[in-house]
Amino acid sequence: MPDWLSIAIRSLVLLIALFFFTKWLGKKQISQLSYFEYINGITIGSIAAEISTGLDRHVSHGLIGMGVWFAIPFIMGFISLNSKIVRDFAEGKGTVFIQDGKVMEDNLKKEKYTIDELLAKLRNKNVFQVADVEFAVLETDGSLSVLLKKENQPVTAKVLNLAVAPIKEPQTVIMDGEIMHEPLSSSGHSQNWLETELDKMGVSIENVFLGQVDSxxxxxxxxxxxxIKVPSPQEKPLLLATIKKCQADLELFALQTNNQSAKEMYQKNSEKLQAVLNKVAPYLKS
Incomplete structure (x- = not known):
């Protein structure tokens, strides 16, 4: 067998093996690396590269070596799920860099971080002043988690005691001009409904690159x-406008009539509709 063909076959076999080893280790292997996972990833890749081009070495030897290096973090990860002591040893613990608004210089030195590196990580979090931070910790994956002081945190609807509409994940019902039947069914709609909505917009399914249905x-x-410009959905604005018009009409009827009982009826129902409007307006405006 020619050397080039042998190298190609070896590389293909080891690539497939690496793919399955990494898949079995889980997504964490390609996102948040612990010390063991970092060393493991480098070593397995080195073994695969050495065996793929080393024609004097048997492929099975490389697979055995990769299997051993795969087993170590796999077993450690399994044990870590049930033991915090092992988890802290294998993956480490977060290091506090800022506490009660004060920089912990000793912890910076312990992790070999300079103040410039800390400031750079804060800027990545859109924080440009240390005085704005209440608490910051360096996580085991190297990222910095930041808690701003109360007065510097963004205002939320909960803080303002505002009612907001709940949000669920959108369902992708059209992709590359093809109907995605399972997401469409999950959204509670049929293909006829979808085609009707597209007719309202004046477009055909084949012309749609991406279509999504919200909650x-x-x-x-x-x-x-x-x-081509597509009109934005108008169902909620139209419903809100209709309710407002009905409420305004009831107020107008109350002002125009001379019948006291009719006036009271119009006013009473106008107030009821206003109460409904106050509740549904946040949902229909979003």
């Missing part, structure tokens, strides 16, 4: 041709 049943689409 309120509104369809939004992105077309292959970016020059």
């Amino acid at each position: 309120y049943g509104q369809l939004t689409v992105d077309l292959f041709d970016d020059k």
Whole structure:
């Protein structure tokens, strides 16, 4: 067998083995690396590269070596799931860099971080002043988690005691001009509904690059041709406008009538509709 063909076959076999080894180790292996996982990844890759080009070495020897290096972090990961002591030893613990608004210089030195590196990590979190930070910790994966002081935290609807509409994940019902039947069914709609909504927009399924249905049943689409403008969903704005018009009409009827009982009825129902409007407006505006 020619050397080039042998190297190609070896590389293909080891590539497939590496793929399955990494898949068995889980997504954590390619995202948050512990010390063991970091060393393991480098070593397994080195073994695969050495065996793929080392024609004097048997492929099975390389697979055995890769299997051993795969087994070590796999076993450690399994034990870590049930033991915090082992987990802390294998993966380490977070290091506090800022506590009660004060920089912990000793912890910076322990992790071999300079103040410039800390400031750079803070800037990555859109924090440009240390005085704005209440607490910051360097996580085991090297990322910095930051808690701003209360007065510097962004205002939320909960802080303002505002009612907001709940949000669920959108369902992708059209992709590359093809209907995705399972997500469409999960959204609670049928293909006939989808085709009707597209007819309202004046587009066909074949022209839709991406179509999504939100948790309120509104369809939004992105077309292959970016020059074509698609109208935004109008169901919620129209419903909100209709309720407002009904409430305003009831107030107007109350002002125009001379019948006292009718006036009271109009006013009473106007107040009821206003109460309903106050509750649903945040949902229909979003």
